[in-house]
Amino acid sequence: MRVVVLTGGVGGARFLRGLKALQARPGQSAPQISHITAIANTGDDITLHGLRICPDLDTVMYTLGQGIDQDRGWGREGETFTTQAELSAYGAGPDWFGLGDKDLATHLIRTRMLDAGYSLTDVTAALCKRWDIGISLLPMSDERVETHVFIEQDGEKVALHFQQWWLEHRAGIPALGFANVGADQAQPAPGAIEAIQECDLVLLAPSNPVVSISPILAVPGIKEALQAKTVIGVSPIIGGSPVRGFADACLAAIGVQTQAGAVAKHLGAKADGGVLSGWLVDDVDADQVQDLESFGIRAKAVPLWMSDVDATAEIAREALALAEGIR
Amino acid sequence: MRVVVLTGGVGGARFLRGLKALQARPGQSAPQISHITAIANTGDDITLHGLRICPDLDTVMYTLGQGIDQDRGWGREGETFTTQAELSAYGAGPDWFGLGDKDLATHLIRTRMLDAGYSLTDVTAALCKRWDIGISLLPMSDERVETHVFIEQDGEKVALHFQQWWLEHRAGIPALGFANVGADQAQPAPGAIEAIQECDLVLLAPSNPVVSISPILAVPGIKEALQAKTVIGVSPIIGGSPVRGFADACLAAIGVQTQAGAVAKHLGAKADGGVLSGWLVDDVDADQVQDLESFGIRAKAVPLWMSDVDATAEIAREALALAEGIR
Numbered sequence: 053m054r055v056v057v058l059t060g061g062v063g064g065a066r067f068l069r070g071l072k073a074l075q076a077r078p079g080q081s082a083p084q085i086s087h088i089t090a091i092a093n094t095g096d097d098i099t100l101h102g103l104r105i106c107p108d109l110d111t112v113m114y115t116l117g118q119g120i121d122q123d124r125g126w127g128r129e130g131e132t133f134t135t136q137a138e139l140s141a142y143g144a145g146p147d148w149f150g151l152g153d154k155d156l157a158t159h160l161i162r163t164r165m166l167d168a169g170y171s172l173t174d175v176t177a178a179l180c181k182r183w184d185i186g187i188s189l190l191p192m193s194d195e196r197v198e199t200h201v202f203i204e205q206d207g208e209k210v211a212l213h214f215q216q217w218w219l220e221h222r223a224g225i226p227a228l229g230f231a232n233v234g235a236d237q238a239q240p241a242p243g244a245i246e247a248i249q250e251c252d253l254v255l256l257a258p259s260n261p262v263v264s265i266s267p268i269l270a271v272p273g274i275k276e277a278l279q280a281k282t283v284i285g286v287s288p289i290i291g292g293s294p295v296r297g298f299a300d301a302c303l304a305a306i307g308v309q310t311q312a313g314a315v316a317k318h319l320g321a322k323a324d325g326g327v328l329s330g331w332l333v334d335d336v337d338a339d340q341v342q343d344l345e346s347f348g349i350r351a352k353a354v355p356l357w358m359s360d361v362d363a364t365a366e367i368a369r370e371a372l373a374l375a376e377g378i379r
Numbered sequence: 380m381r382v383v384v385l386t387g388g389v390g391g392a393r394f395l396r397g398l399k400a401l402q403a404r405p406g407q408s409a410p411q412i413s414h415i416t417a418i419a420n421t422g423d424d425i426t427l428h429g430l431r432i433c434p435d436l437d438t439v440m441y442t443l444g445q446g447i448d449q450d451r452g453w454g455r456e457g458e459t460f461t462t463q464a465e466l467s468a469y470g471a472g473p474d475w476f477g478l479g480d481k482d483l484a485t486h487l488i489r490t491r492m493l494d495a496g497y498s499l500t501d502v503t504a505a506l507c508k509r510w511d512i513g514i515s516l517l518p519m520s521d522e523r524v525e526t527h528v529f530i531e532q533d534g535e536k537v538a539l540h541f542q543q544w545w546l547e548h549r550a551g552i553p554a555l556g557f558a559n560v561g562a563d564q565a566q567p568a569p570g571a572i573e574a575i576q577e578c579d580l581v582l583l584a585p586s587n588p589v590v591s592i593s594p595i596l597a598v599p600g601i602k603e604a605l606q607a608k609t610v611i612g613v614s615p616i617i618g619g620s621p622v623r624g625f626a627d628a629c630l631a632a633i634g635v636q637t638q639a640g641a642v643a644k645h646l647g648a649k650a651d652g653g654v655l656s657g658w659l660v661d662d663v664d665a666d667q668v669q670d671l672e673s674f675g676i677r678a679k680a681v682p683l684w685m686s687d688v689d690a691t692a693e694i695a696r697e698a699l700a701l702a703e704g705i706r
Contacts, residue, residue, distance in 0.1 A: 102491040134459055138484030142509050153480045157465030164429040182469050 053252035053372075054087045056281075060264025061096070061108040062125035063288055063296055063358070064257035065115035070364025071255070072116065072186055074372075082369045083376070088187040089247040091240075091274070093259070094172070095192075095199035095232060095267030098215045100149055101139065103159035104166055107215075108264065109176055109191060110158055117183025125296070128154040148220035173241045188247065192268045195238040199263050201305075202228040214263060223298030227305035230262060235270040240277075248277040253375045255368075256285035256327075258295060258356065261315050262302035269327065282329045282378055284371045285319060287312035290334040290356055313340030313351075321348030330374040332356065332367065350378055380579035380699075381414045387591025388423070388435040389452035390615060390623055390685070391584035392442035397691025398582070399443065399513055401699075409696045410703070415514040416574040418567075418601070420586070421499070422519075422526035422559060422594030425542045427476055428466065430486035431493055434542075435591070436503055436518060437485055444510025452623070455481040475547035500568045515574065519595045522565040526590050528632075529555040541590060550625030554632035557589060562597040567604075575604040580702050582695075583612035583654075585622060585683065588642050589629035596654065609656045609705055611698045612646060614639035617661040617683055640667035640678075648675030657701040659683060659694065677705055 057068055068090055075085040092108045099105070107126065114120040114128060121127045131152035140147050151159075158179060165175045171194040180189055199214035203225045211231065217223060248254060259265055269275045288295055289312045300310040308318045312333040320326015330350035333340055338353035345351055352374050358364040384395060395417055402412040419435045426432070434453065441447040441455060448454050458479035467474050478486075485506060492502045498521040507516055526541035530552045538558065544550060575581060586592055596602045615622055616639045627637040635645045639660040647653015657677035660667055665680035672678055679701050685691040 101487045102494060103487075132459065132461055132480070134480035135462065135483045135487070138481045139487065142484060142488055142506070144484070144488050153459070153461035154465045156462045156483065157469060157471070160428045160430075160462070160466065161469055161471050167429060179469070 053083050053085055054247075054250060055085055055089070055253050055255060056247050056251040057088065057090045057255045057257050058259075058265055058268045059090050059108070059112060059257040060093045060259030061111040064090075064092070064108070064259040064264065065112045065120070066125070066358045066364055067257040067286060067368065068112060068187065069115055069361055070358060070366075071368040073361050073365040074368045077365070079369070082372055089251065090187055090189050091192055091244050091247070091268060092189060093192060093264045093267050095197055095263065096214055097196070097198065098149070098213060100146070100151065101144065102163065103156070104163045105149075105151075105159050106162065106172070106176075106191070109189065110155070112189055113176075113180055113183050113185055116185035116187060117180075119183060126150075127152050131155065146216075146220065149215060171242070173243070188243070190241045190244050190247070192241060192244065192274070193238040193271050194241050195234060197232050197234045197238045197267060197271060199267055200231045200233050202231065204228060218263075218298065223301040227301060229305055230266075230302070232267050232270040235267070236272070238271050240271050240273050245273055245277050248274070248281060251281065253372065254278055254281045254283045255371055256283065256319075258286040258288040258358070260288060260294070260297060260299045260302060261319065262299065262306060265319075275327065278327055279322070282375050283322065283327055284330040284332070284375050285316065285328055286332045286367060286371060287315060287334065287337070287356060289315055291336040295357075311340065312337040313344050316344055316349050316351070317347055323348045329378050332371055332374060350374060380410050380412055381577060382412055382416070382580050382582060383574050383578040384415065384417045384582045384584050385586075385592055385595045386417050386435070386439060386584040387420045387586030388438040391417075391419070391435070391586040391591065392439045392447070393452070393685045393691060394584040394613060394695065395439060395514065396442055396688055397685065397693075398695040400688050400692040401695045404692070406696070409699055416578065417514055417516050418519055418571050418574070418595060419516060420519060420591045420594050422524055422590065423541055424523070424525065425476070425540060427473070427478065428471065429490065430483070431490045432476075432478075432486050433489065433499070433503075433518070436516065437482070439516055440503075440507055440510050440512055443512035443514060444507075446510060453477075454479050458482065473543070473547065476542060498569070500570070515570070517568045517571050517574070519568060519571065519601070520565040520598050521568050522561060524559050524561045524565045524594060524598060526594055527558045527560050529558065531555060545590075545625065550628040554628060556632055557593075557629070559594050559597040562594070563599070565598050567598050567600050572600055572604050575601070575608060578608065580699065581605055581608045581610045582698055583610065583646075585613040585615040585685070587615060587621070587624060587626045587629060588646065589626065589633060592646075602654065605654055606649070609702045610649065610654055611657040611659070611702050612643065612655055613694060613698060614642060614658060614660045614664070614683060616642055618663040622684075638667065639664040640671050643671055643676050643678070644674055650675045656705050659698055659701060677701060
């Protein structure tokens, strides 16, 4: 079977690593995965020091290419930050974005290729050649679709780039809402719609629903393409808290409770024009399964902590099993 | 007195450090230097990985700013080459240009400022603020004037960028000649002509006469401005060999012997429309003094090895003394 995964950065990359492990060792009960396509959020992308940086694409690439810093979850293993320290010594900010020396090579090549007229899709494919990631990795769009965060400042509503809100302020300034700047003019990356149309299953990685999954769904055509597909999501919320990051601050801004079930309902049941066919919640959220089922979303409670690759492969297996039960 | 120095990279930067030391401790016999302006060769500048790199400007800046790698003579102290190794791992060359992680910050800021429309003169001043170099450092021009090297390849005369010939081939391919591409269209950097006009003395640092000093003189207006000035040069050739680098290969290409006196004659006596009022040669070349004097160039033999800052300050003092004797 062909699988498409919509993904953000760290959590999504780890989920993909588990899915790849399942592909390599499917066991008796799981269907054989023939191909994985990841469509990654590029709403977090930012230009710093003249360099185009795509954090989610890079996190997926480095994670699947065995180049990731395992502890941090982002950036390169054995990374150093010499250039960044020098930029700061020159007074050239910002200092809230970790720009590693190894990572810089990726941004230099990407920027140079983009400046030469290549699309982000082509650039991503070129960079991935080195990393031999074993899946097809696509940006959600070749056009710039940037997530901006509205905050109140001196009584005025102003917009920050997502990265500044997330990294400099650590999501500590209450968000009034989010905008996917450029989404209405954007097209899905070449091959993204085709990958969805030709796949047997779409998975939503356990990524931030507001600033990772939602920007992908905001690219015209993607949500529509999902309608004809079985779509299984993995909850990024366990026991009322985000597995990682500040999803709670994001959900609060759009009036959604930080609960596995609430996020699923926000994404919506397919029968009601929403996205989801099914939704995996963690065992601690088993009490929300019944409610989701009556809402029209098939649900199951399984262990959702991606503590290692095997545990993550098991989550992926449960997602495939839930999909089997639906079709 | 106000002094202007025409300079290349490593040798010129070390000479400037000695001149600055003389300015700080002039002693009884030397005139007090009130200001030093260095006009640096930019013919070696190159764009790599989308970054604009100005090796001679940076070498002067790092040397006078106490940031230079003392042993290597170029690049930053304690430098690492992490990004470059990663670029190579991606297959993105060239690998013959040493692009350090600390150094990269300089190139990133320069490139960004140039892209924003600032001139190289402005960019250089902005970068130098951090380094507190104590002199005015100007590029020879804000326009691109690139030194290309003609070589024979498969029976054809082809041109290489100077850096490729110098670093990749270590000047090992016989040069048929040099071109200062863009020089005829270029203007001196703002302030360069004024600095020459207002100065009391122009010094030629012991830099490569063919690919460091000559490109500066090729910028229209600079050679003309020197006519009204006392110009003292310091020989970069000692005992028939270049102090550093491949000046012999450069001189051979233009039919000049690798001899202190031959280089001076090539630069020419001021009375005959040439550049030089006087020329310092090393003690081992004392036999060439008489010939130069009769050629119309005041000459003196002194120790010219820049073994440390004090020895270099003494060379600078001798240059000033030679100038005193002329005026």
